Amino acid sequence: MERVGAGRDGxxxxxxxxxxxxxxxxxxxxxxRRLRHAxxxxxxxxWWTLASLVRSTATSRRTIESLLRELPLERAGDRFRxxxxxxxxxxDLLAVAPPPEDPVAHLVPHYAHVLERLTELIAGAPRxxxxxxxxxxxxxxVLRRALLLGARYWxxxxxxxxxxxxxxxxxxxxxxxxxxxxxxxxxxxxxxxYIDDQELGVRTRWADLRLGLPASARDHDxxxxxPPYTPEGTGLFVARAVEGLTDEGRVLLxxxxxxxxxxxxxxxxxxxxxxxxxxxxIYPDFNRYFGAEAIGSAADLYILRxxxxxxxxxxxxxxxxxxxxYTQGPQSVESPQNALSAPHRGHxxxxxxxxxxxxDFDADLLVGDWPKDxxxxxxxxxxxxxxxxxxxxERVAIAVPPGLxxxxxxxxxxxxxxxxxxxxxxxxxxxxxxxxxxTPSIDDAGTLxxxxxxxxxxxxxxxLRRILDNGHAKLANTWREGLIAVAHAQGTTLTKNxxxxxxxxxxxxxDDLTPLEAPLHRLGALPQAVAATVSALTTTI
Numbered sequence: 001m002e003r004v005g006a007g008r009d010g011x012x013x014x015x016x017x018x019x020x021x022x023x024x025x026x027x028x029x030x031x032x033r034r035l036r037h038a039x040x041x042x043x044x045x046x047w048w049t050l051a052s053l054v055r056s057t058a059t060s061r062r063t064i065e066s067l068l069r070e071l072p073l074e075r076a077g078d079r080f081r082x083x084x085x086x087x088x089x090x091x092d093l094l095a096v097a098p099p100p101e102d103p104v105a106h107l108v109p110h111y112a113h114v115l116e117r118l119t120e121l122i123a124g125a126p127r128x129x130x131x132x133x134x135x136x137x138x139x140x141x142v143l144r145r146a147l148l149l150g151a152r153y154w155x156x157x158x159x160x161x162x163x164x165x166x167x168x169x170x171x172x173x174x175x176x177x178x179x180x181x182x183x184x185x186x187x188x189x190x191x192x193x194y195i196d197d198q199e200l201g202v203r204t205r206w207a208d209l210r211l212g213l214p215a216s217a218r219d220h221d222x223x224x225x226x227p228p229y230t231p232e233g234t235g236l237f238v239a240r241a242v243e244g245l246t247d248e249g250r251v252l253l254x255x256x257x258x259x260x261x262x263x264x265x266x267x268x269x270x271x272x273x274x275x276x277x278x279x280x281x282i283y284p285d286f287n288r289y290f291g292a293e294a295i296g297s298a299a300d301l302y303i304l305r306x307x308x309x310x311x312x313x314x315x316x317x318x319x320x321x322x323x324x325x326y327t328q329g330p331q332s333v334e335s336p337q338n339a340l341s342a343p344h345r346g347h348x349x350x351x352x353x354x355x356x357x358x359x360d361f362d363a364d365l366l367v368g369d370w371p372k373d374x375x376x377x378x379x380x381x382x383x384x385x386x387x388x389x390x391x392x393x394e395r396v397a398i399a400v401p402p403g404l405x406x407x408x409x410x411x412x413x414x415x416x417x418x419x420x421x422x423x424x425x426x427x428x429x430x431x432x433x434x435x436x437x438x439t440p441s442i443d444d445a446g447t448l449x450x451x452x453x454x455x456x457x458x459x460x461x462x463x464l465r466r467i468l469d470n471g472h473a474k475l476a477n478t479w480r481e482g483l484i485a486v487a488h489a490q491g492t493t494l495t496k497n498x499x500x501x502x503x504x505x506x507x508x509x510x511d512d513l514t515p516l517e518a519p520l521h522r523l524g525a526l527p528q529a530v531a532a533t534v535s536a537l538t539t540t541i
Contacts, residue, residue: 256299
């Protein structure tokens with residue numbers, strides 16, 4: 001054990017150490033209370049790590065480090081404390097009482113079993129992805145979110161939308177309030193699969209919020225989001241949350257900034273103000289995290305209420321989409337690629353007859369942002385995913401900007417074109433289920449060619465293809481009509497209710513979503529589920 005400052009030489013040494021500390025506290029003024037609270041924790045005999053002290057005080061790492069530099073510390077590995085022999089020197093500087101407790105802290109001891117379960121669930125969750133600004137909330141935080149929802153609102157039968165849910169708040173709500181109807185929309189396929197694996201009745205939907213909110217994620221009573229902490233990210237996620245609400249809904253927002261950077265918080269609050277929302281409550285430092293030490297491993301919890309002017313403001317905000325909404329990675333707000341931009345003019349390879357298009361591909365339709373001098377009709381990416389294109393087209397060229405590669409399977413499901421060419425970077429192979437629709441290939445330049453396969457043979461394959469060919473339609477409705485058509489071809493009759501019963505038995509998750517909204521693990525389960533319903537026809541009819 002190393003003792004730093006042990007063996008100080010008399011009153012003069014103590015005075016020197018206090019002088020530096022008092023200057024620090026004096027410079028902080030009224031805000032020195034957070035430093036005094038940290039000092040009290042360091043003087044209580046308990047060992048601390050830097051991360052745990054930051055999280056416990058909701059104070060930025062830089063501020064805590066400035067305090068530690070003024071103190072005599074003893075250390076054991078990465079832990080430290082003020083030696084008990086020195087603590088009397090600081091008693092008059094301590095904030096003895098901790099900050100005010102949050103409104104549901106008194107309820108937490110009654111849910112020890114839920115907290116234990118959440119601790120296991122969060123420990124087993126997919127690892128954070130820094131490019132998505134993932135930082136895990138503590139189990140205590142997600143439990144208290146669920147408890148606060150129940151303390152402020154009547155949750156049985158209430159519809160809650162989690163706009164992104166890396167923190168697994170959806171599972172906490174279902175464990176505490178199982179009668180709540182909870183839907184999660186997220187871009188991270190791993191999170192959606194993990195939530196579904198818990199079988200707690202949470203509905204999952206895939207969405208890249210830069211491209212749209214799934215149709216089945218509308219008309220909720222409450223929405224909760226812990227977005228990227230940039231003005232662009234927070235503004236987008238809250239706008240989508242409002243889009244998913246009824247007129248009387250509420251948005252619960254987790255947002256935090258360092259006490260050192262009030263201008264960052266101001267810019268985010270400006271983005272919220274542009275949405276014409278009222279602030280019903282702000283609970284300071286309600287959320288705590290494993291990480292995010294730059295902001296004190298903490299975030300406030302806002303309760304926002306839309307007004308009659310919010311929806312027009314949301315529409316205006318969503319018309320100014322950018323791909324750069326994160327704080328780090330290639331899609332950070334500081335990245336030069338900060339809009340839904342066109343591919344580079346002159347695609348790598350042979351000379352192009354039209355800027356941005358490969359020489360050997362004469363597209364009937366351009367999807368995404370392309371050079372304005374190209375003569376073909378065009379559709380924006382959000383519109384392409386939101387509704388079917390009115391005209392039948394044979395050859396489609398799609399431009400996928402950096403950061404939107406995860407949308408590729410859905411961009412293909414949105415068309416019935418015979419030949420699709422996708423230009424982008426970092427494109428990944430298609431999921432296996434799409435091999436029943438397209439024969440894909442990716443060249444060295446990153447261009448994907450997808451040639452549509454002919455209609456398959458076999459009843460189950462035909463029904464599956466029918467579902468995938470109608471990406472914008474309700475999956476269960478297309479499946480039902482496919483089963484009825486198979487029964488008719490067999491010379492028998494299958495009612496709609498009988499078909500629905502078969503589908504719910506094979507895929508209870510399939511109600512009220514489209515193939516475009518379905519997580520990939522659900523699409524991957526379709527072939528087996530469809531085959532099971534076709535096989536069951538012989539016993540049903």
